[in-house]
Amino acid sequence: KAGVTQTPRYLIKTRGQQVTLSCSPISGHRSVSWYQQTPGQGLQFLFEYFSETQRNKGNFPGRFSGRQFSNSRSEMNVSTLELGDSALYLCASSWGATGNSGANVLTFGAGSRLTVL
Amino acid sequence: ILNVEQSPQSLHVQEGDSTNFTCSFPSSNFYALHWYRWETAKSPEALFVMTLNGDEKKKGRISATLNTKEGYSYLYIKGSQPEDSATYLCALREYGNKLVFGAGTILRVKS
Numbered sequence: 001k002a003g004v005t006q007t008p009r010y011l012i013k014t015r016g017q018q019v020t021l022s023c024s025p026i027s028g029h030r031s032v033s034w035y036q037q038t039p040g041q042g043l044q045f046l047f048e049y050f051s052e053t054q055r056n057k058g059n060f061p062g063r064f065s066g067r068q069f070s071n072s073r074s075e076m077n078v079s080t081l082e083l084g085d086s087a088l089y090l091c092a093s094s095w096g097a098t099g100n101s102g103a104n105v106l107t108f109g110a111g112s113r114l115t116v117l
Numbered sequence: 118i119l120n121v122e123q124s125p126q127s128l129h130v131q132e133g134d135s136t137n138f139t140c141s142f143p144s145s146n147f148y149a150l151h152w153y154r155w156e157t158a159k160s161p162e163a164l165f166v167m168t169l170n171g172d173e174k175k176k177g178r179i180s181a182t183l184n185t186k187e188g189y190s191y192l193y194i195k196g197s198q199p200e201d202s203a204t205y206l207c208a209l210r211e212y213g214n215k216l217v218f219g220a221g222t223i224l225r226v227k228s
Contacts, residue, residue: 043218105163
């Protein structure tokens with residue numbers, strides 16, 4: 001059974017550019033969450049999607065956006081990149097959605113490491 | 118803002134030592150408590166999910182307990198091995214809300 005696939009794994013951008021990251025969940029999983037990890041910080045929640053609907057959103061500026069497609073694949077986009085956006089972006093999938101079954105464990109991808117110069 | 122606190126921040130133990138970490142959270146509106154292990158250069162991996170007060174889970178040498186009334190969970194590792202070296206994350210989900218992670222406890226086991 002394939003795991004959670006994130007692409008690209010590594011990328012370098014310059015300030016002001018935009019970036020799109022992709023996440024393919026485990027087959028059958030309908031919920032996708034995104035997290036940001038920066039040095040010294042824990043995993044900061046970005047968004048959660050279930051069946052193409054955003055269920056929850058973290059405290060990030062509007063430059064961070066996401067979406068989910070009908071096949072449950074998800075993308076997140078960061079526009080007008082800033083140096084502080086350099087981070088590891090992790091995607092995780094689960095079978096159920098928040099509130100429907102809070103016990104659903106997350107299966108994480110390997111992450112996309114973004115460096116902004 | 119929901120705050121999940123983990124202690125200690127880091128821990129260095131000798132092979133064979135038993136150790137434990139704490140995850141503290143506000144006890145109101147509790148829904149589920151997750152524990153994950155994150156090894157260097159790998160993805161976080163789920164260890165346990167607990168939903169009921171008094172829950173105890175065990176996987177090999179690792180076990181966890183949950184007290185929702187006082188707002189804490191303990192993770193125990195018996196007879197630590199070098200391969201247990203990792204960051205251990207706990208995360209709280211309130212009903213209908215996002216999963217909020219603590220900052221983690223870094224465990225280093227020396228052989």
